[in-house]
Structure formats: C-alpha cells, structure tokens
Ligand code: SF4
C-alpha cells in the first residue's frame with residue numbers, strides 16, 4: 001500500500017463558487033476517501049421564521065438561495081396555503097409555473113456555464129451566461145427582480161403578466177432556443193468536453209437511489225423521478241416527460257441539464273397557451289395552524305419544506321431540505337476512485353449550491 | 360466535426376456590439392418594474408410604523424415622537440414589502456439602484472413634515 005496523504009479542497013478554491021470543504025485522502029493521484037464538511041455560510045434562516053410574520057417570511061424564504069429563489073418562495077407559500085386550506089386562483093398557479101420554469105432555465109444556463117469554466121472552456125462559459133442574461137431580463141421585466149423575484153405570496157402572486165408580454169416572452173424564447181441548441185450541441189458533441197466528462201464520476205443506478213441523490217444527479221443515473229410529476233402549481237395540466245440518461249457519469253448529468261432546458265421552454269409555451277384569465281391572488285386572513293410538508297422540483301432536484309404553525313402570526317418551525325444537501329453523499333461515492341484532476345469536474349457535476357444547503 | 364461547432368457563434372460575436380455594459384459608467388438596464396431603492400414622501404407619512412414592522416430585514420426605524428423616518432440602505436434588501444403595506448402610500452420604489460459605496464454610510468435620516476389636519480370643528484350649523 002502506498003502512502004496516504006490528505007489534500008484539503010475548498011472552502012476557497014478557484015473552481016468553487018461557494019464554500020464547501022472536502023478533505024481528499026489520496027494514494028498517489030487517486031482519491032480513496034473523501035471527508036466533506038460544510039458550515040461556512042450558515043445564516044440561521046430557519047430560526048428566523050419565529051421572528052417574522054408568516055407573510056413576511058416569504059421574502060426570507062426566497063433569499064435561502066440566490067439561484068432558485070423563486071422555487072423556495074413557491075414551496076414556502078404552498079406550505080402555508082396547504083396549512084390554511086387556501087384555494088389559489090388558477091391564473092396564479094400558471095404564473096408560478098412559468099416563473100419556476102424560467103428559474104430552471106436560468107439556473108441550468110448558469111450551471112452549464114460554470115461547468116464549462118471548470119473544464120477550462122472560457123468562451124463557452126461566457127456564451128452560456130450571455131444567453132442567461134435574456135432570461136434574467138424577462139424575469140426583471142415581469143417581476144421587478146433579476147434573481148430575487150419576490151413575486152410569490154401567500155394566496156397567489158404579486159404581479160400579473162399581460163397577455164402581450166406573455167406572447168413576447170414566448171417569441172423571445174423561440175429565438176433563444178436556436179442559440180441554446182447551438183450551445184448544447186457543443187456540450188453534447190464537442191470531443192474535448194466528452195473526453196473530460198465521459199466515464200468520470202460514475203454513480204451507478206442502485207447507488208444513486210440508495211444514497212438519496214436528487215434531481216439531475218438522480219436522473220443522470222437512470223431514474224425517472226421528478227417532483228414536478230406530483231402536479232403542484234399547474235404542472236398536472238401540462239405534458240412533459242422527465243429527461244433521463246443512463247450512464248450515470250458527469251456527461252450524463254450535463255446532458256440531463258442541457259436537455260431539460262428545452263423541456264422547460266416547452267412547458268412555458270404550453271402554460272402560456274393554456275393560461276386562463278382571472279384574479280391572481282386571494283385575500284388571506286387568519287394565521288396558520290398545523291403542520292405541512294411540501295415537495296417541489298428545484299433546478300437542482302427535489303426540495304422539501306416542512307412548516308409548523310401554532311395559530312399565531314409567527315410559524316414555530318421551518319425546516320428546509322435542499323437537493324444539494326442530499327447530493328453530498330452521492331458526491332462522496334462518485335469521488336472515490338477518481339483522479340485528483342477530475343475532482344473539480346465531479347464536484348461541479350452535482351451543481352452544488354452550498355448557500356442553499358446550509359441556509 | 361466538433362471543432363467547428365461554435366464557428367457561427369464566434370463570427371456573430373465578432374460583429375455584434377458587446378453583450379456587457381460598462382456599469383456604473385453607463386446606467387444599468389432597468390424596466391418599469393425594477394426595484395431600485397425606496398423613496399419616502401415625508402409630507403404624507405403618518406408615522407404609523409407599519410413599514411418598520413413589515414420590513415423583513417429591519418432596515419426601517421420610525422420615531423413618531425421625533426418625527427423621523429430612517430432607513431439603512433445597506434440592510435434594505437429591496438423587497439417592496441414596505442411599499443406594499445404603507446397605508447397612505449407615501450413610500451414608492453424608484454427603479455434606479457443606489458450607487459455602490461466603499462464606506463458604510465449608516466442610516467439615512469428623513470424628517471417627517473406631515474402635520475395632522477385639525478379636526479373639523481363641530482359647529483351648530485354642521486350638526487343639522
Ligand atoms: S424594501 Fe423591504 S427591506 Fe427595504 S426597507 Fe422596505 S421592507 Fe425593508
């Protein structure tokens with residue numbers, strides 16, 4: 001047996017956008033074990049639920065994550081609405097669907113860009129982010145915020161989108177789709193990218209399930225599990241199939257994200273076609289009492305919000321389980337046996353969002 | 360032919376104007392809905408402190424006795440909650456972002472100039 005050494009990776013590392021610390025146990029250049037630790041950006045947002053009124057906590061819930069902020073707000077609102085038995089108007093549900101698919105587009109473009117950056121493909125990174133800017137522009141024009149939308153509220157949504165704007169958004173997406181095809185072609189067919197990704201960080205199907213992987217990490221290993229199939233918001237009325245890849249390597253996870261963007265565009269198109277007229281919010285009175293679990297599909301995987309109220313204006317407990325958190329054990333499994341040079345690529349292939357994972 | 364996948368994009372990018380903006384020299388893109396910063400109309404604020412209670416980041420401090428309204432711009436996360444809940448609608452959201460700073464400016468202080476109109480006196484004529 002050769003000598004083992006430990007190399008610390010993170011929390012500050014050129015390829016990491018967010019702080020996670022991994023102790024890599026190496027034998028020569030091969031990683032034999034990984035000890036992950038988090039705790040660098042804990043902000044105590046779950047505790048804050050006791051100090052903010054349940055209607056104001058939406059703003060805090062949105063700020064759990066800077067990328068999938070809308071989906072966090074949506075999950076929280078859904079939880080409170082479930083507890084208080086509020087019927088949300090149909091139009092609001094469709095608008096929520098549209099915005100959450102926009103979030104997915106923006107998150108996937110972001111993460112594919114960062115992925116290209118990790119691979120050393122700088123101009124592909126910039127190209128992905130250039131396309132992402134169009135998505136953010138539409139977000140800002142409809143909600144007022146580029147990344148923190150603040151448009152979801154308990155009982156509906158804060159802003160309506162006019163039908164002209166919806167049509168404009170769809171035609172903008174049609175234009176963007178062409179450019180995105182070009183972008184994803186590079187990810188899926190470029191030989192240098194393939195040589196860095198294929199067969200790297202393999203997560204077999206059985207292990208993916210047993211370690212509790214979520215989202216594209218799970219679907220990249222052959223499981224067709226997608227929380228949108230639960231039919232929350234307006235997803236029950238739209239047709240789509242989860243994107244599944246079977247190889248379980250970094251390439252498969254990248255391919256799932258690349259292909260999911262087109263599913264999202266299609267979902268937005270369907271939603272814009274089917275969106276009914278009507279009010280976008282209902283008046284909310286009273287205070288939540290009871291407990292509620294909600295599950296939604298974040299760009300990174302399944303997100304769970306647990307809320308507990310006691311009939312006062314302040315909830316007593318909020319617990320958030322984010323997909324990155326459950327993707328850490330699969331990450332450890334992927335890293336075992338890989339080469340040191342592949343570690344950044346594998347870490348990025350789960351699309352880590354540590355701010356989310358620590359709240 | 361993986362090598363030529365991006366040629367179209369490259370050629371287009373050469374002839375297109377830059378995708379980035381020299382912010383802050385040039386103003387940022389804004390839309391009519393953009394949340395930039397909170398503006399108060401001091402002549403209408405009734406010092407009810409609702410904005411202070413509804414602010415999730417505790418950026419606002421109202422002193423009804425001294426008639427002051429303070430906001431800490433660095434605490435404010437521009438969520439629009441105060442603007443929505445102010446009962447007299449004296450708060451508005453300006454679309455321009457506040458400029459970046461290199462020192463913490465502390466709270467910005469406003470003196471409320473609203474004067475409660477005197478109660479209309481009940482006279483013998485108005486009673487009838
Ligand atoms: S915009 Fe939000 S954070 Fe800023 S002062 Fe108003 S309520 Fe507070």
Ligand code: SF4
Nearest residue numbers: 404405407408410445
């Ligand atoms: S700004 Fe509006 S909410 Fe705040 S104290 Fe004045 S009147 Fe009340």
